[in-house]
Amino acid sequence: MERDLYKNTFTEEYVPDYLCPRCNKGLLRLNKDTLKSVETVDSKIYQRNEYSEFQDVQITFNCMFKCINDKCGEIVACTGHAGVDIDYDDFSQPNEYYTYYKPLFFYPNLKLITIPEDTPDNIKKLLNKSFELFFTSPSAAANLVRVSIEEILTNQGVEKINNLHRRIEKLPKKHESLKTKFFALKWLGNAGSHSGDSITDDDAMDAYELVEDLLLKIYSSKDDELNMLANKINTLKGPKK
Numbered sequence: 001m002e003r004d005l006y007k008n009t010f011t012e013e014y015v016p017d018y019l020c021p022r023c024n025k026g027l028l029r030l031n032k033d034t035l036k037s038v039e040t041v042d043s044k045i046y047q048r049n050e051y052s053e054f055q056d057v058q059i060t061f062n063c064m065f066k067c068i069n070d071k072c073g074e075i076v077a078c079t080g081h082a083g084v085d086i087d088y089d090d091f092s093q094p095n096e097y098y099t100y101y102k103p104l105f106f107y108p109n110l111k112l113i114t115i116p117e118d119t120p121d122n123i124k125k126l127l128n129k130s131f132e133l134f135f136t137s138p139s140a141a142a143n144l145v146r147v148s149i150e151e152i153l154t155n156q157g158v159e160k161i162n163n164l165h166r167r168i169e170k171l172p173k174k175h176e177s178l179k180t181k182f183f184a185l186k187w188l189g190n191a192g193s194h195s196g197d198s199i200t201d202d203d204a205m206d207a208y209e210l211v212e213d214l215l216l217k218i219y220s221s222k223d224d225e226l227n228m229l230a231n232k233i234n235t236l237k238g239p240k241k
């Protein structure tokens, strides 16, 4: 996954290429007319102090993004906090002030990893909930990935017992090679539920990359389909009729 995309702030001039969560094809573009920001009351009070700096200003914003795919055109709402900083020119001299925006919530949620179509609905739902919380709480996001792997195990026929470690050990033989990744996700999820904010956005993104690979290996039929196609061509010793 393109990590910087979800970690960085944006400005009116430079908005990251978020992918549309509806069509997964078009990029989202900021509708500048919808970008509204206000300074918080506490920030206004603080700014009355003579020692206050403009970088301390606290701003709340909301805006709408629109998908550029003309067959889609989905609208995605975004809210978060903003701040002001100085841009420096090529000679390291202060050039101009600019406002940066840090998204904390998107609705509908962005799709942070690819979930194969054949993934069971309850697992899709848990992961989408995780993507929704990612920007405000990486711990809660990682914890939901852990809950989703419990569901993957259930879906793969592993008995429901109150010990995730033992459940992973009981994975069917055909998934033997995936156990290491399941265990890693267990540790990340544990940290997410027991120690508050010790999970960083990078840790949560580690969890996403690991679970993305598990989903691909367990629920994507692409690999099987290509094997069947190759077998067919080999049997015919040429192109399919």
Ligand SMILES: [Zn+2]
Pocket: 020, 021, 022, 023, 024, 025, 026, 067, 068, 069, 072, 073, 074
């Ligand atoms: Zn779209």
